[in-house]
Amino acid sequence: MGLGAGFYLLPYGLALSESASANEGAIQDESLGFFTQEERQALGLFCDRVFPKATSLGAVCYIETLLTAFDTNPPKIYAGGPYSGRNPFSKNGAPTQEYPKNSFVEFLPLNRVQEATWRLKIYGSGSIPGGYWNEKAAGGVVGLRDLIKAGIKNATQSNDKSPDWGRASSAFQKTVSALTVEGCFSAPEYGGNQNIQGWNLSYFPGDSQPLGYSLFDETTRSYKERSDSPLSTFDEHDPRKMGFITRVFCSLIAVFQGGRVYR
Amino acid sequence: MMSPSLGNNSLTHFDVLIIGSGAGGSAAAEMLTRLGKKVLILEAGSNYFEKLDDPHFENIKTKFSNDEVKMTRRNLIQPDPLTEPRTFRPNAKKIRTFVGDVNHLPKTVGGGSVHADMKTPRFHPDDFKMASYLGEVAGANFADWPIEYDQLEKFYCHMESILGVQGKENATPFDPPRSKPYPMPPGVPMLVGLLGAEGASKLGYHPFPYPTAVNSRPYDGRPACVDCGFCSAYGCPSSAKGSAAVTALRRALLTGRCLLLSETRVQDLLKKGSQIVGVRALDPEGKPVVFEADQYILAASPIEDARLLLLSDPGGSGIGNSNGLVGKNLMFHFQTYAIGIFNRRLHTHRGRAVTHGILDFRGSPRDKTRPLGGIVEIGGEGNPIDEAINYSSSVGIKGRLLKKFMVESPLRDRLMALIMQGEDAPQLTNSVDLDPDYRDIDGLPVARATYKNHHFELSAKKYYSPKLLDVIGAAGAAYGFIAPENKPATSRHIMGTLRFGNDPKTSVCDAQGRLHELDNLYVADGSLFPTSSGLNPTLTIMALASRVAASMVFPNAPERGLPISS
Numbered sequence: 001m002g003l004g005a006g007f008y009l010l011p012y013g014l015a016l017s018e019s020a021s022a023n024e025g026a027i028q029d030e031s032l033g034f035f036t037q038e039e040r041q042a043l044g045l046f047c048d049r050v051f052p053k054a055t056s057l058g059a060v061c062y063i064e065t066l067l068t069a070f071d072t073n074p075p076k077i078y079a080g081g082p083y084s085g086r087n088p089f090s091k092n093g094a095p096t097q098e099y100p101k102n103s104f105v106e107f108l109p110l111n112r113v114q115e116a117t118w119r120l121k122i123y124g125s126g127s128i129p130g131g132y133w134n135e136k137a138a139g140g141v142v143g144l145r146d147l148i149k150a151g152i153k154n155a156t157q158s159n160d161k162s163p164d165w166g167r168a169s170s171a172f173q174k175t176v177s178a179l180t181v182e183g184c185f186s187a188p189e190y191g192g193n194q195n196i197q198g199w200n201l202s203y204f205p206g207d208s209q210p211l212g213y214s215l216f217d218e219t220t221r222s223y224k225e226r227s228d229s230p231l232s233t234f235d236e237h238d239p240r241k242m243g244f245i246t247r248v249f250c251s252l253i254a255v256f257q258g259g260r261v262y263r
Numbered sequence: 264m265m266s267p268s269l270g271n272n273s274l275t276h277f278d279v280l281i282i283g284s285g286a287g288g289s290a291a292a293e294m295l296t297r298l299g300k301k302v303l304i305l306e307a308g309s310n311y312f313e314k315l316d317d318p319h320f321e322n323i324k325t326k327f328s329n330d331e332v333k334m335t336r337r338n339l340i341q342p343d344p345l346t347e348p349r350t351f352r353p354n355a356k357k358i359r360t361f362v363g364d365v366n367h368l369p370k371t372v373g374g375g376s377v378h379a380d381m382k383t384p385r386f387h388p389d390d391f392k393m394a395s396y397l398g399e400v401a402g403a404n405f406a407d408w409p410i411e412y413d414q415l416e417k418f419y420c421h422m423e424s425i426l427g428v429q430g431k432e433n434a435t436p437f438d439p440p441r442s443k444p445y446p447m448p449p450g451v452p453m454l455v456g457l458l459g460a461e462g463a464s465k466l467g468y469h470p471f472p473y474p475t476a477v478n479s480r481p482y483d484g485r486p487a488c489v490d491c492g493f494c495s496a497y498g499c500p501s502s503a504k505g506s507a508a509v510t511a512l513r514r515a516l517l518t519g520r521c522l523l524l525s526e527t528r529v530q531d532l533l534k535k536g537s538q539i540v541g542v543r544a545l546d547p548e549g550k551p552v553v554f555e556a557d558q559y560i561l562a563a564s565p566i567e568d569a570r571l572l573l574l575s576d577p578g579g580s581g582i583g584n585s586n587g588l589v590g591k592n593l594m595f596h597f598q599t600y601a602i603g604i605f606n607r608r609l610h611t612h613r614g615r616a617v618t619h620g621i622l623d624f625r626g627s628p629r630d631k632t633r634p635l636g637g638i639v640e641i642g643g644e645g646n647p648i649d650e651a652i653n654y655s656s657s658v659g660i661k662g663r664l665l666k667k668f669m670v671e672s673p674l675r676d677r678l679m680a681l682i683m684q685g686e687d688a689p690q691l692t693n694s695v696d697l698d699p700d701y702r703d704i705d706g707l708p709v710a711r712a713t714y715k716n717h718h719f720e721l722s723a724k725k726y727y728s729p730k731l732l733d734v735i736g737a738a739g740a741a742y743g744f745i746a747p748e749n750k751p752a753t754s755r756h757i758m759g760t761l762r763f764g765n766d767p768k769t770s771v772c773d774a775q776g777r778l779h780e781l782d783n784l785y786v787a788d789g790s791l792f793p794t795s796s797g798l799n800p801t802l803t804i805m806a807l808a809s810r811v812a813a814s815m816v817f818p819n820a821p822e823r824g825l826p827i828s829s
Binding site: 242 | 342548647743
């Protein structure tokens with residue numbers, strides 16, 4: 001991270017000193033009672049294969065939070081809103097020192113359809129009296145809890161020190177890969193992206209409300225852009241330019257899709 | 264859980280029952296309640312606007328937020344394909360080839376207007392006369408609308424005023440005539456929009472600030488937009504975005520003549536002779552309940568409207584379907600995505616998704632030398648989970664390379680997307696019916712879409728794709744390509760299925776939006792569209808729904824329903 005990134009992040013860092021800490025309200029990365037310690041370690045190895053240091057970003061905690069969502073009421077499926085408390089209000093075209101409370105931590109109650117949907121996803125066909133109604137046409141629904149536990153068990157059943165993920169089902173690999181990246185870049189209230197490390201490493205600022213990027217000045221009836229994050233102009237510095245490999249990747253996409261390399 | 268009811272709970276008799284609280288249903292409710300009618304709205308989804316019926320705007324609290332997991336991964340307001348699947352097939356020879364999300368629109372108070380970024384261009388006068396201009400197009404089923412642009416113009420003005428549309432008059436040579444200026448000037452432009460506009464200008468095209476129902480200044484009690492970056496696919500945390508919920512619907516609720524029941528899932532319509540006499544539904548707990556009114560409006564979106572009519576006549580051909588046209592002429596906009604990757608970061612996570620557009624590729628039905636494409640949106644793409652899924656699931660990249668790409672961000676922070684909303688030719692074979700095997704959570708057959716593209720839109724894509732890449736290059740991109748098509752198409756611009764027209768043999772509804780075969784059942788959403796144009800449909804859906812509602816009170820002069828200020 002060079003001087004540019006420091007300049008880019010400095011005003012944000014100052015603002016945060018007055019706000020809720022980046023991780024306030026986040027679910028702590030500790031056992032939530034579903035996985036054994038061994039299972040957590042094994043799952044962490046898989047997550048780290050998908051994305052380096054995913055475990056320290058909170059991917060396993062994110063997954064376990066989802067799998068135990070119904071242990072709390074309301075279930076931890078949909079974080080609340082509208083604001084996380086990570087950004088201040090603005091007034092007269094400038095940020096204030098007033099921060100909203102973090103309402104992301106107040107998870108939303110589910111309606112009848114959402115409840116059935118997420119019980120099916122997490123617990124499978126057995127969660128519905130009479131089973132999944134489309135079972136004859138579509139087959140039964142394997143719940144995420146069973147899918148992931150079975151994948152870990154299959155991968156670790158040999159005596160090898162390292163899990164053999166080739167033994168885990170393709171459904172496990174596809175599902176857990178997606179959940180891993182969700183866990184790296186989710187709002188931290190879901191248990192992932194601990195201390196917003198995922199957002200920081202990808203130079204993504206995360207949720208921006210209520211401050212946003214264009215600040216309306218009631219006194220002049222006009223907008224002001226944030227000097228640290230302009231809307232209509234380039235940033236002064238690029239914190240991490242595209243390297244050779246990334247450029248090759250872009251060229252390959254363009255060529256394979258029948259596109260163009262302009263410059 | 265927020266209260267499943269909004270508005271006046273003491274109402275006992277209803278003049279009109281509306282199914283669906285989205286763009287069409289809300290616009291109809293605004294018109295009807297202002298004209299003194301008592302209206303009941305049934306909405307299948309939940310309400311996430313606490314105190315939407317409070318006269319003081321500052322008391323409204325929404326649960327929408329800048330949360331990628333909630334809105335795009337766990338689909339807070341989108342029907343889930345597991346419990347509410349749809350099926351798809353490319354032709355009638357197959358039973359189905361896909362089960363899942365087939366152009367699902369949100370189920371929530373405010374409907375699709377809540378997740379939309381509310382781009383609100385008007386259709387062009389020529390769009391209402393496509394059959395006259397194009398003549399016979401083999402395999403297609405073009406028709407003129409039974410009304411002309413002039414008959415809708417004041418309703419356009421009315422809805423622009425209610426929604427709070429920002430825009431610039433006469434910004435392009437292709438603008439339709441308008442009798443009133445936009446309520447607000449354009450807001451702050453996004454960098455990606457300015458670059459795309461500059462590229463288009465270099466090539467002689469005419470970019471313009473995109474008309475959008477997003478406040479560029481405090482308007483109607485709602486605050487100015489802060490360009491938070493979470494607009495398309497997200498509910499607005501501040502209600503600066505003029506969704507139907509916080510605009511037309513709220514106005515209806517504040518009259519005291521409207522009751523909205525959310526989480527109330529309509530199962531079928533009860534018919535006696537040529538009258539609808541009731542609606543069967545399930546309440547929030549799943550218990551059956553029947554609602555009655557004097558007149559009824561379908562506004563649940565084209566696919567669900569057609570499904571409801573087909574569900575309402577077990578063993579028969581469906582309500583209003585003597586001519587077999589219910590569900591036919593299903594249309595989506597045929598979207599072409601031209602992608603540019605820039606060496607510099609474009610920070611498209613700042614802004615309201617799209618601030619500029621190009622109309623030069625829409626073409627004209629009077630000009631036979633080139634195909635009819637559509638409006639082009641100049642935008643960016645996505646948030647980090649979406650980006651990571653693109654690399655990992657679509658391309659199979661994992662590990663250190665995935666991290667490198669997330670840090671350098673070629674497919675998010677450096678990405679420009681030009682999206683052409685190509686006109687989709689209506690075809691009788693593109694249709695909605697009931698799947699023979701799949702059921703929703705309530706045990707009802709789900710909708711099955713049968714859909715295949717016509718040469719009309721395919722040739723437009725072929726013709727305009729190189730021109731889109733020219734714009735991408737002129738804008739300064741380092742790399743450009745046309746993204747592969749999603750199959751089935753993922754467009755959320757859904758039109759047709761209950762076409763309106765003057766001839767009962769070739770249409771389902773009449774020029775006022777009433778089903779030809781029924782005395783008291785109307786349609787007030789995109790289902791009515793005989794053709795799809797090549798422009799975002801939301802404002803036209805709302806203007807037309809408002810006109811349909813006014814026609815219910817003033818059948819021969821719907822303009823009388825408009826407020827004097829319109």
